[in-house]
Structures are given as C-alpha cells and as structure tokens.
Amino acid sequence: MNTLDTPVAALAGVTLRYGAVTALDRLDLAVRRGELLALLGPNGAGKSTSVAALLGLVRPQAGQVTLFGADPQRVEVRRRIGVMLQSAVLPATLTVAELLRLTASYYPDPRPLDESAALAGLTDLLKRPYGKLSGGQQRRVQFGLALCGRPELLFLDEPTVGMDIDARERLWATMRTVVAQGCAVVLTTHYLEEAEALAQRVVVIDRGRVLTEGSVDDLRARVALTRIRCISDLDETAIAGWNGVAGASREGDRLIVTTAAAEPVVRRLLDADSALSELEVRRAGLAEAFSALTRTDTATQEAA
Structure with missing residues (x-):
C-alpha cells in the first residue's frame, strides 16, 4: 500500500540503450x-525515454522501474494513470464525445463525460469529429x-x-486543480515559463542522467545570475564578450544581459x-538557470 512518502513512480539506476546510444545512464x-x-532537458536529453520507461513502453537493460510499487506493464496499475504523449493517432x-466515452470505458471509476469535457475545455467541441x-x-x-479515467498519476x-494562449492557460489551471486533488503530474516541456509557473519540483537531465x-x-x-533588461542601441554581440557577462540577446527593442556580477556590468552599460x-x-x-546548468554540463563533458 502506498503512503504519502512512497513514490508513485520511480526509476532506480536505470540504463537504457538503443544500439550504441545510451538514452538513460543509471538514472534515478x-x-x-x-x-x-517538471522534467527538463535539451533535445535528446532522455526526457521522453524516461517517461516511456515509467509507462513500461520500453524495458531497460539495467535498473528497476516501478509504477505504484509494481511492474508498469501490469493492467491494474495502468488503470491508475493518464497519459498524453507528444503525438497520438x-x-x-x-466525435470528441465518442472518444471520451470510449476511453472512459477502460477505467473502473471514470469521470463523467461533462466533467472531463469541462476540465479540458472541450464542451463546445463534443459533437465535432476529431479529424x-x-x-x-x-x-x-x-x-x-x-484525464477522463480519474488518474492518480x-x-x-x-x-x-500547438495550443493558443487561452487554451494553454486553461490547461495550466486544470493541472493545478488535479494536483490540488492529490494527482501527481509528470510534465516534460520546452516552455520553461510553463515549468516555472507550475512545478513544485524540477529535475534537469542531460545525456540520460540527472544534472x-x-x-x-x-x-x-544554484546559478548566481542576474538579468539586466533595458532599452539600448549597444551591440549585444560585443556585450556578450564583456568580462563577467554570461550572455546577451535582444527581445524586440530590449537588450537582455545575464551576469553573475550585476553592479559592474550596469555601470559599464551606463558608461x-x-x-x-x-x-x-x-x-x-x-530559463537562464537552465541554460547555465546545461552549458556547464556540456563544457564538463567536452573537457573530460
């Protein structure tokens, strides 16, 4: 039986290879x-492979995978989860209503159709063919x-x-709602503002291991960076080469500078x-912390 301290899903020392490529490297x-x-990492870091392993879609060569303390391929534990992958056929x-009813029929205690539709913002689409x-x-x-199976995970x-801003914010609100109800959520995303807005905990992985x-x-x-934002015609490429500057870029007419030593950089900008x-x-x-962490890891790997 699960307690509040028992993980609902876990990878322990998991190694998974595709030929010569190590997708997960003794990952915990x-x-x-x-x-x-929120599970974050650059492209090819192992995020989707980690999710696939937790779902039992791939089997590792080493280590242990558990879902509610059991093998993730067991039907009774799969009925306790909900899954939204990057693509689906x-x-x-x-119709949307038919898809919701069909999927709900696989679960022992599904949500009512109207509740699932409201949570996902589908009420006005129920009669529309999916295609x-x-x-x-x-x-x-x-x-x-x-969501329709009332998942615990x-x-x-x-x-x-592919979602517009309104749909994205509605999804965020629903995610907060189900977490408040006790559901665990594993989110992989390239939108760092999404992780920043939603996550209680963030795990950054690269090359199949936790950074x-x-x-x-x-x-x-852990990344002692400050973000300086201003309107200036100074060349961001030149500023990126200044001593103490971690990076410089533009957002429209705004100059964005990241640095670990804000005061001397601000003085130099004003001068x-x-x-x-x-x-x-x-x-x-x-976003800046993530960039710094992955950049440091890449430099360490190249120096090794």
Whole structure:
C-alpha cells in the first residue's frame, strides 16, 4: 500500500540503450504523490525515454522501474494513470464525445463525460469529429482523454505544443486543480515559463542522467545570475564578450544581459550608452538557470 512518502513512480539506476546510444545512464527519478514534477532537458536529453520507461513502453537493460510499487506493464496499475504523449493517432471519424466515452470505458471509476469535457475545455467541441479539429483542439482532446479515467498519476509530454494562449492557460489551471486533488503530474516541456509557473519540483537531465533537482527557487539559487533588461542601441554581440557577462540577446527593442556580477556590468552599460533607459535588474529566471546548468554540463563533458 502506498503512503504519502512512497513514490508513485520511480526509476532506480536505470540504463537504457538503443544500439550504441545510451538514452538513460543509471538514472534515478522518483515521482511523489500530489506533486507536479517538471522534467527538463535539451533535445535528446532522455526526457521522453524516461517517461516511456515509467509507462513500461520500453524495458531497460539495467535498473528497476516501478509504477505504484509494481511492474508498469501490469493492467491494474495502468488503470491508475493518464497519459498524453507528444503525438497520438486517433480515429478521425469519431466525435470528441465518442472518444471520451470510449476511453472512459477502460477505467473502473471514470469521470463523467461533462466533467472531463469541462476540465479540458472541450464542451463546445463534443459533437465535432476529431479529424475536423485544428492541431491545438486535437491536443485539448488528447488532454481530456488523459484525464477522463480519474488518474492518480498523469504523464504530460509537451502538452501545450500547438495550443493558443487561452487554451494553454486553461490547461495550466486544470493541472493545478488535479494536483490540488492529490494527482501527481509528470510534465516534460520546452516552455520553461510553463515549468516555472507550475512545478513544485524540477529535475534537469542531460545525456540520460540527472544534472540537478529541486524547486524553481533552488535551481535559481544554484546559478548566481542576474538579468539586466533595458532599452539600448549597444551591440549585444560585443556585450556578450564583456568580462563577467554570461550572455546577451535582444527581445524586440530590449537588450537582455545575464551576469553573475550585476553592479559592474550596469555601470559599464551606463558608461557606454548615455541614452540607455528603462533599466531593470532582477534575479535570473528558470530559463537562464537552465541554460547555465546545461552549458556547464556540456563544457564538463567536452573537457573530460
């Protein structure tokens, strides 16, 4: 029987190879009841492979995978999860309501149709054939199918790709709701603002192993960067080469500079551009911390 401290899903020392490629390298990962865990990493880091291993879709060459303390391929534990993968092929001629009813029939205690539709923002689409929906609408249907079984653990692999802003914010609200109800969520996403807004815990992986984990604030604290934002005509490429500057880029007419030593960089910016305006200085966000962590790991690997 699970306790609040027992992981609902876990990888313990898992190694998984595809030929000569090591996708997971002795990876340890635990998902706790009632938490939203964001799994982050660059392309090819092993995020989707980690999810596939937890779902029992692939078998590792070494290590142990458990889902509710059991083999993830057992039917009784699969009925306790919901899954939304990066892509899905569903019958194009079935309506949204038919897809929800069909999927719900596989679970012992599914949500009512109207509840699943409301949570996923599908109420106005129930009579529409799946094949006639836009890409973003189809993603909402896939989210609804993942929710309809009343899961205790929800896997969401890049769930908001293709969604507009309103649909994305509705999905975020629903994710917060199900987590508050005790459901655990494993989220993989390339949208770092999504992880920053939602996650109680973040795990950053690269080359199939964990680089770091903790809350968003923990990760920020491990990377002592400050973000300077201002309006300036200074060349960002030249600034990127300044001593103490970790990076420089543009967001429209705004110059963005990240640095571990804000005061001397701000002084140099003001000296270099007397017309500089709308200066903002704040602690770096998750995006900057993520970039710094993965950049450091790459440099360490190349030096090894």
